Amino acid sequence: MSIPGIDLVIVPPLRDLGDGFHVKRVLPSPSKMMVGPFIFFDQMGPTHFNAGQGLDVRPHPHIGLATVTYLFEGEILHRDSVGSVQAIRPGEVNWMTAGRGIAHSERTSPAVRASGGPISGIQLWVALPKAHEETNPSFAHFESSQLPRDLSLGASMTVIAGEWRGVQSPVEVYSPLFYVDARLQDATKLSVPATYAERAIYVTEGALELGGHRIEAGQMLVLHTGQEVVFNAVSDSRAVVLGGEPFDEPRFIWWNLVASSAERIHAAREDWQAGRFQVVPGESESIPAPELGAARPRSSESTRTS
Numbered sequence: 203m204s205i206p207g208i209d210l211v212i213v214p215p216l217r218d219l220g221d222g223f224h225v226k227r228v229l230p231s232p233s234k235m236m237v238g239p240f241i242f243f244d245q246m247g248p249t250h251f252n253a254g255q256g257l258d259v260r261p262h263p264h265i266g267l268a269t270v271t272y273l274f275e276g277e278i279l280h281r282d283s284v285g286s287v288q289a290i291r292p293g294e295v296n297w298m299t300a301g302r303g304i305a306h307s308e309r310t311s312p313a314v315r316a317s318g319g320p321i322s323g324i325q326l327w328v329a330l331p332k333a334h335e336e337t338n339p340s341f342a343h344f345e346s347s348q349l350p351r352d353l354s355l356g357a358s359m360t361v362i363a364g365e366w367r368g369v370q371s372p373v374e375v376y377s378p379l380f381y382v383d384a385r386l387q388d389a390t391k392l393s394v395p396a397t398y399a400e401r402a403i404y405v406t407e408g409a410l411e412l413g414g415h416r417i418e419a420g421q422m423l424v425l426h427t428g429q430e431v432v433f434n435a436v437s438d439s440r441a442v443v444l445g446g447e448p449f450d451e452p453r454f455i456w457w458n459l460v461a462s463s464a465e466r467i468h469a470a471r472e473d474w475q476a477g478r479f480q481v482v483p484g485e486s487e488s489i490p491a492p493e494l495g496a497a498r499p500r501s502s503e504s505t506r507t508s
């Protein structure tokens with residue numbers, strides 16, 4: 203499918219993480235590993251947990267990245283090795299900078315688990331620029347009311363992180379990027395300016411139209427550099443738009459680890475297996491690292507399309 207202004211359409215595979223919990227793994231994709239500094243993109247759910255069911259992502263490590271969690275429905279309780287305990291709800295942002303190393307868990311709290319309920323949202327990883335890869339780990343939470351909205355073009359654009367059309371999110375970022383939640387009424391337009399070198403859009407509800415092509419929910423479109431692209435909503439729709447400036451050097455990704463060298467990933471795996479990460483207060487379990495084996499760290503060099 204060739205669409206003017208679009209380099210690539212990514213239709214993510216559905217992955218079963220167990221207990222009926224599904225994610226769509228959009229990035230890294232076989233044909234495109236990164237969009238600007240964004241190196242990982244999972245759409246969680248939508249899933250409905252029955253009473254007594256919930257999410258249980260046991261403690262695991264991260265390095266070299268920041269995780270960004272943004273929910274559409276439900277609630278997740280985050281705990282990490284810098285001592286944070288934070289519930290996240292729809293419209294709020296959890297930004298966790300892993301830097302030189304952090305461990306965290308993501309679970310459904312006992313109170314929410316007792317009643318069951320929906321869960322739906324997006325978790326992204328933003329790779330850190332080389333100068334900040336070994337920065338101290340930290341965690342920040344932002345309420346929905348703290349996020350600015352851009353209504354200037356007819357759509358409601360919530361700026362989750364970075365800068366969009368001169369509107370700046372309070373979330374601290376480490377390289378030029380933007381990440382916005384766009385809500386569109388039927389027959390309105392969404393214009394994505396050429397500001398950043400790499401940009402992509404992922405439709406989460408409804409459908410958009412571009413150049414006579416219909417873009418359904420569950421697809422990511424990677425936009426052509428240097429070109430403003432204007433989408434039309436063909437129903438009440440929602441999409442996230444993101445991007446930024448690419449790094450000069452490739453990134454390696456393996457399991458939950460991101461680095462500018464494969465050696466750093468091997469060292470972090472050893473550290474995790476040897477118990478050298480800080481523990482997550484309140485947790486006694488952990489996820490063991492997989493064997494390095496056949497699934498060696500992947501480099502963004504081999505998937506670069508521009």
Ligand code: MN
Nearest residue numbers: 264269306458
């Ligand atoms: Mn994680």
